[in-house]
Amino acid sequence: MNTLLKQVKILLADDHALFREGLKRILNMEEDFEVVGEAGDGIQVLEMCNRMEVDVVLMDINMPVENGVVATRRLHEMFPKVKVVILSIHDDESYVFETLKQGASGYLLKDMEANDLVNAIRSVAQGYSYIHPKVTGKLIQQLRRMSYINESGVAAASETATKEGGVRFIAENSPLTRREAEVLRLMSEGKSNRAISEHLVISEKTVKNHVSSILQKMSVDDRTQAVLQAIKNGWVDI
Numbered sequence: 001m002n003t004l005l006k007q008v009k010i011l012l013a014d015d016h017a018l019f020r021e022g023l024k025r026i027l028n029m030e031e032d033f034e035v036v037g038e039a040g041d042g043i044q045v046l047e048m049c050n051r052m053e054v055d056v057v058l059m060d061i062n063m064p065v066e067n068g069v070v071a072t073r074r075l076h077e078m079f080p081k082v083k084v085v086i087l088s089i090h091d092d093e094s095y096v097f098e099t100l101k102q103g104a105s106g107y108l109l110k111d112m113e114a115n116d117l118v119n120a121i122r123s124v125a126q127g128y129s130y131i132h133p134k135v136t137g138k139l140i141q142q143l144r145r146m147s148y149i150n151e152s153g154v155a156a157a158s159e160t161a162t163k164e165g166g167v168r169f170i171a172e173n174s175p176l177t178r179r180e181a182e183v184l185r186l187m188s189e190g191k192s193n194r195a196i197s198e199h200l201v202i203s204e205k206t207v208k209n210h211v212s213s214i215l216q217k218m219s220v221d222d223r224t225q226a227v228l229q230a231i232k233n234g235w236v237d238i
Contacts, residue, residue: 008032008125009053013039013068014060014087019110023058023087026114033121040064042071049079056125059104061088061095069098076103083124087117091135100228106130128221129228136224174230175217183210184230187223 010033012020017040024035036052039045041063048054057075061068072084085106086099096107106124108117109132120130176184179200186196193211197204215221218229 006032007034008121009034009036009055010121011035011037011039011045011048011052011054011057013042013045013057013063013071015040015063016060027118027121030118033118042066042068042074045071046074046078049075049082054079054082056083056085056121058085058087058121061086061090061099069095069102072099072104073102085121085124085130091132093135096131096135100129107135108132109134129225131224131228176214180210180214180217183207184214184226187211187214187227 010027012023012035014020014023017038020038024038027033027035036054037048039048043066045057045059049057059068059072063071066074068086068088072086075082075084080103083106084099084104085108086095086104087108087110088095089110091109099107106120106129108120108130112120112132120132123130174181182200183196186199191199193204193207197207200207211223214226215223218226220226220229
């Protein structure tokens with residue numbers, strides 16, 4: 001067994017039994033994974049998490065009785081230590097934003113390779129966020145429409161905020177300063193440190209210091225995780 005990773009206990013939530021069976025076979029081939037249960041709807045997910053130890057729930061969105069979005073929100077409220085990874089056919093960024101806002105730690109597509117799925121689950125189990133590469137591009141396009149920064153550090157959901165579609169920063173509960181929020185917005189557009197320094201008319205060294213501070217405050221390792229964490233924590237709105 002891989003001694004670097006603890007045994008990850010996984011609950012499968014999907015209303016298609018054949019899909020669950022195939023997924024279970026793939027995951028149980030990994031020495032550090034254990035599929036501890038299966039659920040066909042959101043209500044069953046909550047019931048099973050209440051009576052067994054679960055580390056990660058692999059959650060479909062379209063399920064009867066209670067869908068994956070609602071189940072993710074309730075699971076996050078009732079069992080905050082349980083990580084939720086959405087596994088869906090939908091690659092629309094609106095689904096990604098909504099599930100991240102409800103507490104999901106990852107968003108995967110059902111057409112991904114088995115090895116990538118395994119690595120994504122391991123990453124989430126270790127406390128990171130993971131977004132399927134096919135969705136990331138659309139996500140960044142949406143994030144590029146972040147445009148309003150208020151004096152407290154992040155864009156406010158107020159009458160002065162942009163009325164156009166897209167993402168807005170909201171100030172509540174964010175640890176970022178005004179300048180850090182500006183840097184994060186430019187990071188989400190894919191700008192380099194040099195490009196950010198030119199845009200904000202500050203030195204590249206100052207930008208590096210802001211980026212380091214952002215990553216430290218948000219307890220993440222890279223820029224993509226910082227943007228995703230901002231969405232997950234409710235610091236951005238759409």
